[in-house]
Amino acid sequence: MTTRSPFSFQRRRVCQSLALLATGGASALHAQGAWPQKPIRLVVPFAPGGSSEVVARSVAGELTKQLGQSVFVENKPGGAGVIAMQEVAKAGADGYTLILGHVGTLAVNPYMLPSQPYDVNKDFIPVTLLAKVPNVLVVHPDVPAKTFKEFIAYAKANPGKVNYSSAGNGSSGHLSMEYLKLTAGFFMTHIPYRGSGPQMTDLLAGRVQVAMNGLPSVSAFIKSGKLRALAVGSAQRIAALPDVPTIAESGYKGFETSQWYGLLAPAGTPAPVVKRLQEESLKALRTGPVTERFAHDSAVGVGDTPEQFAAFIAAQQKVWKDIVAKAGIKPD
Template sequence: MNIPRRQVLALGAASALGAATPLLRAQSTWPSKPVRFVVPFAPGGTSEIVARSVAAELSKQLGQNVYVENKPGGAGVTAMADVAKAAPDGHTIILGHVGTLAVNPYMLDNQPYNVDKDFVPVTLLAKVPNVFVIHPDVPAKNFQEFVAYVKKHPGELNYGSAGNASAGHLAMEYLKLVTGMFMTHIPYRGTGPQLADLLAGRTQASSAGMPALGAYIRSGKLRAIAVGTHQRIAALPDVPTVAEMGYKGFETSQWYGILAPAGTPPDILKRLQEESYKALRSSAVTERFATDNAVGGGGPASEFAAFIKGEQKVWSDIVKRAKIKPD
């Protein structure tokens, strides 16, 4: 029996549409369940503050709960390995940052994933200035006095960080490199735990973002001696930049963005980027970011991918020169 060509084409189109329907339906109904937003550090730090601020708005916009899951340990490797193996359906995402994306590939010999192949960038969420602080008991009123004191007492002071390859660890090692200071690094499992010891005077210095440090600086429990940005920040107008102190070109900031497991459908990635852009411009997030001197992102995935590549180039060199190793 001969079937008219028009009918054959119609049947073929119907068949193709039927095969594509499950994928189209999966994309159009995303998210169909709560979205797990993994943060590679313990509660209490800038990373969690950024993630929770954005997650709260995404939950409202998407009609599904976007919940933050803190998963500290292993310089972020534990969390990254978990998400790399997650189903690429848009229901598991991770907060990427300078340590996991731009430093670990050059600091760690073996990782159970490839950051460039096993993850796909979605969007940059925020850049947060690094602030360098010391405990008030340290006999130094400013940055110059601190550098002079550490050089006079090499190895006697300890600085804490949120963990190996955290933004604070990298900022302090970079500072040590350019100034010639020597302090011992004490890694913790998050900014919260390391701040507890710094406030108690068990460690003497640290670097973190204003979201975590602001209240303690304002109360006098910590002394801000420098910021890592090119220009001074509005929240600390009297605190100089490291570059101002004679270390030209010094710049370091914390940055955070969303990544998903490789293979996540492009339509889901695009919607997640668009919804993140919308969340970052909500009054709740912009007000919080303004208070913390954070600069919101939200641009396309290609822009975030190019940014990561640029950071990898910068930090691969710093890791080599500063001989940064996991403690």
């Protein structure tokens, strides 16, 4: 595991790519023909059914319209996202293979996993942060706790008897719950799945009792009464669940956790392509279909620059490096 500064790698990679624009990158790309000239693959490192699916397909649909070429989503779960990340790291740096990065693959795996077959700070170039999605703590109706405080008391009174599910090791749900366990001082058993879809099946069936998922994957089940929302991980309450308190206001001041998703390309992707992708992504985030879907799920669209996204990743790595060490988070 490297101990070198993640920000220096990210910033250097972004600056090198952008410098191509002033040193002939645009001319070289023009000589090869305008981009894009064929379909673009957006790899999602999780199974269908979660927040990643909502963000990826919402944005990909608009990019398809704007670019005149299909931007298709390919789900490739497994290995805490390593399988998908490795494949994209080795893909051609031509703008036709992208990956949806998130907190687990970019900010946690470098410190949770003993080794990775790539370097997240050297083998990828950040394009833009697409969205932040609030996490919601939900329980199966069979759990006797009706409030967040009651749930914490119940979990503390039943150590090892409460199981929580996640979309996989290193997923946002896994990390958020370990963060909560560390903060509140209680124990639950982690049951990882290969994506939010399989996870939700067992949660709804009561085979696991609790989860902390992005709102898009649980909102319908909360409304139908199949799951009970006890708290949100965002800094403020969210419009979709106005009566559900934040974890911070429930006795854990400063606690905040959300899912976030951004576009990355293999290192060496021409700067004009990176620039176009960022600009088109920002445009997509401002379209009616995307803003309406995001508003429905209380997601916040971002669309920042490659430099800003690189700085954000570096800041998140610093935060989660400490949490991984303190909580002893390990791949199960």
